Amino acid sequence: MNNNSEAKVATQSDHVPGIPDLEQDDGQGQWQRVSPIAILYFAVAVLRFFIGQLVYLIPPFILLFNRIKDNPGLAIGLLSGVLLLVVVSAILKFYYFQYRLSAGTVEIRSGVISKKYLNLPFNRIQNIKLEQPIFYRPADYVCLQLDTAGSVQQEARLVALSRPFAEALKKHILAFHQQAATMAEHAARDDVIPATTAETEQLLNQRSLRDLIIHGISNNRIWLFLGLAAPFYNQLADKILDGLLQVGIDIPAMFDPTQQSWMIIGLYALSLTMFIMLLLTLFSVFGSVLSFYGYTLHKKQDNYIRRSGLLTRHEVSMRLSRLQQVALKRDWLDMVLGRVNLSFEQINGQQQFATEQKIMVPSVTPAEASALLSNAYPDNQLRNIEFNAISRRFIWRNIVLFWIPAAIIGPVMLWLQQQPQLAALSVIPLTFWALLIVMRWYRYGYAQDDIYYYLRRGYFGVDYYCFAKYKLQQVQYKQSWLMRRPGLCTVKLLTACGALEIPFVKEADGRALLEQGLWQMQRSKKAWM
Amino acid sequence: MHPADSFSNLQLRSEQLTPLQGLLLEPLARRYRLLRQGVNAVFFILVWSLLLGLYLQPWWPLSVAISDASYHGLWIVPLLGLLRALYCWQADKHKLFALREHDISYKSGIFFQAMITQPVVRIQHIELKQGPLERKTALARLQLFSAGGAMHTFEIPGLQLEQAQQIRQFVLQHKDALQDEQQQ
Numbered sequence: 001m002n003n004n005s006e007a008k009v010a011t012q013s014d015h016v017p018g019i020p021d022l023e024q025d026d027g028q029g030q031w032q033r034v035s036p037i038a039i040l041y042f043a044v045a046v047l048r049f050f051i052g053q054l055v056y057l058i059p060p061f062i063l064l065f066n067r068i069k070d071n072p073g074l075a076i077g078l079l080s081g082v083l084l085l086v087v088v089s090a091i092l093k094f095y096y097f098q099y100r101l102s103a104g105t106v107e108i109r110s111g112v113i114s115k116k117y118l119n120l121p122f123n124r125i126q127n128i129k130l131e132q133p134i135f136y137r138p139a140d141y142v143c144l145q146l147d148t149a150g151s152v153q154q155e156a157r158l159v160a161l162s163r164p165f166a167e168a169l170k171k172h173i174l175a176f177h178q179q180a181a182t183m184a185e186h187a188a189r190d191d192v193i194p195a196t197t198a199e200t201e202q203l204l205n206q207r208s209l210r211d212l213i214i215h216g217i218s219n220n221r222i223w224l225f226l227g228l229a230a231p232f233y234n235q236l237a238d239k240i241l242d243g244l245l246q247v248g249i250d251i252p253a254m255f256d257p258t259q260q261s262w263m264i265i266g267l268y269a270l271s272l273t274m275f276i277m278l279l280l281t282l283f284s285v286f287g288s289v290l291s292f293y294g295y296t297l298h299k300k301q302d303n304y305i306r307r308s309g310l311l312t313r314h315e316v317s318m319r320l321s322r323l324q325q326v327a328l329k330r331d332w333l334d335m336v337l338g339r340v341n342l343s344f345e346q347i348n349g350q351q352q353f354a355t356e357q358k359i360m361v362p363s364v365t366p367a368e369a370s371a372l373l374s375n376a377y378p379d380n381q382l383r384n385i386e387f388n389a390i391s392r393r394f395i396w397r398n399i400v401l402f403w404i405p406a407a408i409i410g411p412v413m414l415w416l417q418q419q420p421q422l423a424a425l426s427v428i429p430l431t432f433w434a435l436l437i438v439m440r441w442y443r444y445g446y447a448q449d450d451i452y453y454y455l456r457r458g459y460f461g462v463d464y465y466c467f468a469k470y471k472l473q474q475v476q477y478k479q480s481w482l483m484r485r486p487g488l489c490t491v492k493l494l495t496a497c498g499a500l501e502i503p504f505v506k507e508a509d510g511r512a513l514l515e516q517g518l519w520q521m522q523r524s525k526k527a528w529m
Numbered sequence: 530m531h532p533a534d535s536f537s538n539l540q541l542r543s544e545q546l547t548p549l550q551g552l553l554l555e556p557l558a559r560r561y562r563l564l565r566q567g568v569n570a571v572f573f574i575l576v577w578s579l580l581l582g583l584y585l586q587p588w589w590p591l592s593v594a595i596s597d598a599s600y601h602g603l604w605i606v607p608l609l610g611l612l613r614a615l616y617c618w619q620a621d622k623h624k625l626f627a628l629r630e631h632d633i634s635y636k637s638g639i640f641f642q643a644m645i646t647q648p649v650v651r652i653q654h655i656e657l658k659q660g661p662l663e664r665k666t667a668l669a670r671l672q673l674f675s676a677g678g679a680m681h682t683f684e685i686p687g688l689q690l691e692q693a694q695q696i697r698q699f700v701l702q703h704k705d706a707l708q709d710e711q712q713q
Contacts, residue, residue, distance in 0.1 A: 105701075113660075113661050114658065114659070114660050114661070115658070115664065116656060116657075116658060117656065117657040117658075118654065118655075118656055119654065119655050119656075119657075119697065119701060121654075121701070124653050124654055148653040148654050148674070156654075347676060472648065472651070473648075473651045473675040473676050473677035473681075474645065474646065474647050474648070474675055474677045474681055474683065475645075475646045476643060476644070476645045476646070477549070477643065477644045477645075477646070478641065478642065478643040479641075479642045479643075480640060480641045480642075481640040484642075494675075494677035494678075495677070496676040496677065496678075498678070499677070499678075499681065511548065511549065511550055514549060514646065515548055515549060518549075518631075518632060518646065518648060521650070521651075522631040522632070522648055522650060525650070528651065529676075
């Protein structure tokens with residue numbers, strides 16, 4: 001087996017004293033228990049679980065406290081029952097927790113009622129952490145956490161290993177990685193052109209103050225903040241009115257129809273709205289400058305390095321191999337101003353990667369965006385590829401299933417409640433909604449070439465996504481009962497930074513998308529990160 | 530590791546590859562369907578007998594509303610149970626899986642059919658899960674984790690234990706599965 005031969009090389013060159021199992025072949029080692037101190041660890045975990053579950057029982061408990069004081073026997077009984085449960089389950093958990101090491105993998109069996117059997121090859125481990133809860137300290141035990149990119153939770157914990165053993169194991173796993181890495185490098189060396197300008201940083205993009213101001217205007221995130229602050233509006237309004245009154249501006253009087261003519265009130269309202277809009281935009285521009293001031297994007301060997309920030313300088317770097325997908329996003333204001341927000345996206349939603357965020361290049365011009373994209377994906381064809389439209393049934397589905405019911409029920413309800421004006425006015429949002437559905441259909445487009453997938457979507461703005469086929473993690477092919485007859489399907493493509501869905505595609509096209517992607521991915525044998 | 534070994538798909542012509550559409554799908558274990566029917570039946574019988582007990586018990590006088598509700602419940606609950614049993618039976622029939630050289634597919638759904646295909650090269654780790662009833666009936670659930678996120682964990686329920694172990698072995702021994710990655 002391939003894995004074993006490789007692992008043997010690793011163990012021979014980097015012999016780990018004290019872990020004889022690591023020289024065993026897969027499935028040959030002995031099942032082992034961790035140190036009994038793990039009982040304490042499990043007890044704490046169970047107790048924590050209990051407390052987490054029972055936290056909402058605390059208020060009734062406090063209310064009943066007087067009764068309990070009168071009748072302590074029951075309470076003590078209950079409490080000792082819970083404690084007994086904790087102890088017994090901790091012991092059982094310890095008893096059933098077993099692990100086995102072999103040349104290339106670690107296996108863990110656990111679970112008392114519901115059994116779990118975990119199998120983790122060393123080369124899938126992304127991150128190794130040693131954790132020492134306070135009660136492990138006297139005897140110097142540690143909990144070894146092995147993370148993979150598979151899910152957000154830590155997948156494997158070897159609870160209660162002695163520190164030297166854990167350190168040795170950690171070293172071994174890391175050495176195993178290096179071994180694999182150097183081998184991969186040897187393999188790759190032939191087709192890599194020796195990097196001549198390896199050490200110098202190459203400037204890819206730079207944002208001027210003007211760009212950042214445009215970014216602030218077109219990406220007004222202040223609305224989010226306003227939404228969050230909604231509960232405090234009343235208090236805030238009172239304070240502001242008080243303040244204005246003190247400097248001699250009486251807003252309620254200005255808007256009082258008994259004191260002013262309608263014309264003047266209209267003018268006041270208009271100018272006030274303009275003023276508030278201006279203020280909000282200024283805020284947004286300020287925020288944009290604050291976070292993106294002095295923005296530069298450099299490339300050094302295979303790394304992208306982003307530096308920006310007015311007060312605190314942030315530096316984010318990302319290896320090109322970690323890049324999962326490039327997104328070019330424009331909302332309607334970006335369309336008007338002729339700008340694009342480009343982002344290099346990498347693995348998503350994983351705590352251990354929190355330090356490595358995606359790299360966003362704010363408000364670049366379409367030409368710059370295209371240059372950046374070509375730098376990352378030299379052979380992409382986003383600029384001249386032809387997108388395929390999705391089926392018109394997408395519109396009908398949304399209209400018939402959602403829009404028509406709402407369009408009938410909403411106005412009728414308002415009419416029945418003696419609100420004919422509101423019923424008539426509801427035509428406006430309904431029309432807008434219908435327009436959104438049609439625009440969504442209009443914007444949806446997909447394409448593929450030998451190497452990349454391209455997806456276009458949006459409403460009034462338009463977003464483009466481009467990713468290499470070998471970054472695929474999983475594919476899904478979906479078809480509802482109503483889609484089967486017209487021969488349509490929905491295709492979902494998963495990468496490590498999220499899922500992209502292409503709805504209402506012709507069956508043959510959907511199959512071709514999946515099949516060719518899988519074929520490319522499996523054939524290329526490239527790693528996804 | 531053999532860095533430049535042959536990739537067998539290369540030697541095949543593309544029309545010789547089995548398309549996803551033409552896969553011969555295998556059903557889940559029959560025991561799984563029976564187990565689900567059993568659990569369903571036990572649950573609804575339990576609810577029904579509770580209702581019957583409530584309706585017939587002589588100790589508390591029931592209000593008219595509750596008495597009426599439990600009376601109607603006595604025929605509604607078995608009906609629901611029957612509908613669910615029929616649905617589960619059909620749904621379980623539509624749960625199928627297939628293995629190709631380089632990926633595993635799982636198909637499910639009566640009205641909303643979905644086929645998920647997980648390439649073996651992208652599997653990060655594997656879990657074999659067994660609840661108490663599954664252990665009694667020697668069934669197992671196989672979970673394959675990829676970097677596509679926790680929302681998109683690939684799971685095949687109701688496999689015979691030996692079958693699940695074989696698939697796990699297939700994944701672990703797959704020559705690409707343990708080869709790529711980690712070129713950092």
